[in-house]
Amino acid sequence: MSENLPGAPGVAAATTVPKPPSNLYRGYVMVMLFLVYAFNFLDRQIISILAIPIREELGLDDRQLGLLGGIAFALLYSVLGVPIAWLADRTNRVWIITISLGVWSGFTALCGMAQNFWQLFAARVGVGVGEAGGVAPSYSLIADYFPPQARARALAFYSLGIPLGSAFGVIAGAQIASGNVGEGLDWRWAFIIVGLAGIALAPVFRLTVREPARGQLDTVKMDAKAAKPSFFDVIRVLLKKPAFWFLTFGAACSSMMGYGVFFWVPSFLARSYGLDLVTTGWMFGGLLIIGGAAGIVLGGFISDWVGKKSKAWYALVPGIAFLFTMPFYAVGVLAPNATIAFFVFIIPNALALAWLGPVLSAFQNLVPASMRTVASSVFLLINNLLGIGVGIYVLGELSTILAPAFGDESLRYSILIGSCLYLVAAGFMFLAARFLPRNWEG
Incomplete structure (x- = not known):
């Protein structure tokens, strides 16, 4: 297989860089990675607020x-992630991210042209x-x-793209779809505008972000003979x-509810x-920004901080957070009015996303540098099939089943039942903590 994507600087060339990049x-x-990830979730989650006018x-x-x-x-998001990650462990990752950004942004714009369910699907x-x-x-x-001791913080900063990108998508989508941004704009224009913005970002990312040497900051150096594992x-x-x-x-169980809530x-x-629509956008966007971030x-x-004492804390911190997430969601979803629900929901929104930095950091330290992208894609395959594919659908299906009995309140009880998944997620995290210190490599 060729070392490079067409026209892309090769990984081999990148590995000859004599020193790590500057802090600046x-x-x-x-x-830049944060912005790309923010667009990832903006394009992914904007449909949550646009579902209201789309449904009508x-x-x-x-x-x-x-x-x-x-x-x-x-x-396909989950399944294709594995072969693409395999390619990324062998070729230029910056090029792959750039192409991906352009493709998903283009299809987001096409969502605005759909005339029926199957076209939008x-x-x-x-x-x-x-x-x-x-x-x-x-x-x-x-x-x-x-370096390993700073990766949880770096991945946490990167993961801010989830709540901030989602929040911007919800708020901007509501403003555009309601006509506040411009006369004649509706939910279709919301898709088109954010899609074109992502397409504009793609060349900037490609021209300014360099491919780094693999494993250059690891304490356990990569074996050159094992640089391209199958x-x-x-x-x-x-x-x-x-x-x-x-x-x-554990992450997948939390994501079934997390993506469902989003x-x-x-x-x-x-x-x-x-x-x-506008009030809903501002309220949910505020929840994501304050609680999620x-x-x-x-x-x-x-x-x-606590991981310096024992690597087990990279699983214990999320596990403890999940234990408290479920009861706070129950209180929030049963709140008598929107104001109380908003302030209560801030707490479980924060607790439910505390796993991202520590767990993603742990994944990067469980395998050698040459295996990280594929290992991450295996995690994403399971997490996203269960979280996005199953979680969102099951909450919607449960709401549909409950609708004859509860009417417009069916979503309230669907979310309440689903929040029990956080207790299962906590159990998996406590089991992971038992093995994490001995499985840690980086």
């Missing part, structure tokens, strides 16, 4: 909306195909720009790492509390 440039790279115009039920938010996006599949190449290569790049080599290593699997299924809470706020940052910093 590393900071710039993190900002196209006449869809919660089951169909669950398919658009879940399976349509998750199936096909466009959402295309968004998933593009985003399949965005995340795992980024994890690997960050691991080559930051997919099955990676799987054989992972099968000997029980911590990897417990972390993966998708369904705007509809819940609108239906159960009678909020209009705080949880991710604190999770990363606390884990890097």
Whole structure:
């Protein structure tokens, strides 16, 4: 196989760089990766707020909306992530991220041209195909720009793209779809505008972000003979790492509810509390910015701090957070009015996302540098198939089943039942903590 993508600088050339990049440039790279990830979630989650006008115009039920938010996006997104990650471990990761950004942004714009359920479903599949190449290569790049003791914080900063990108998508989508941005604009224009913005970012990312030397900051240096392991080599290593699997299924259980909340809470706020589209956008966007950002940052910093004493804390911190997430969601979802629900929801929003920095950092230290992208893609395959594909759909299906009994309140009880998954996630994290110190490599 060729060492390079067409026209791309080769990995071999990058490995000859004599010294690591400056702190200033590393900071710039993190900002660019954050922006790309923010667009990843902006394009992925904007449908959560647009589901309200889409449901009205196209006449869809919660089951169909669950398919658009879940399976349509998750199936190829999850499956294609593995071969793309295999390619990324052998070629230029910056090129792969650039191409992926352009593809998913283009399909996001096409969502705005859909005239029925199946056309929108096909466009959402295309968004998933593009985003399949965005995340795992980024994890690997960050691991080559930051040393092990700083990776949880770096990955936490990168993961801020989740709440901030989602929040911007929800707020901007609501403003555009309601006509506040310009007369004649609707939900279709929301898709088109954010899609074109992502396309504009792609060449800037490619021209300014350099491919780093692999494993340049690791304490355990990569064996040159094992620089290009096969997919099955990676799987054989992972099968000997029980911590990897417990972390993966713990994160997946939390993501089933996490992605479900991201998708369904705007509809819940609108239906159960009678909020209009713009108010719903601002309220849910505020929840993501305040709660989500705080949880991710604190999770990363606390884990890097206590992780100096024992690597088990990279699993214990998320496990403890998950234990408290479920009861706070129960209180929030049963709140008598939107104001109380907002302030209560801030707490579980923070706790539910505290796992990102420590768990993603642990994954980068469970395998050698040459296996990181593929290992991350295996995690993402499981996490996204269960989290996005199953979680969003199941909450929508459960809401549809409960609708005859509870009407517009069916989403309230669907979310309440789903929040029990955080207790299962906590159990997996506590199991992972038992094995993490002995499975740690980096």
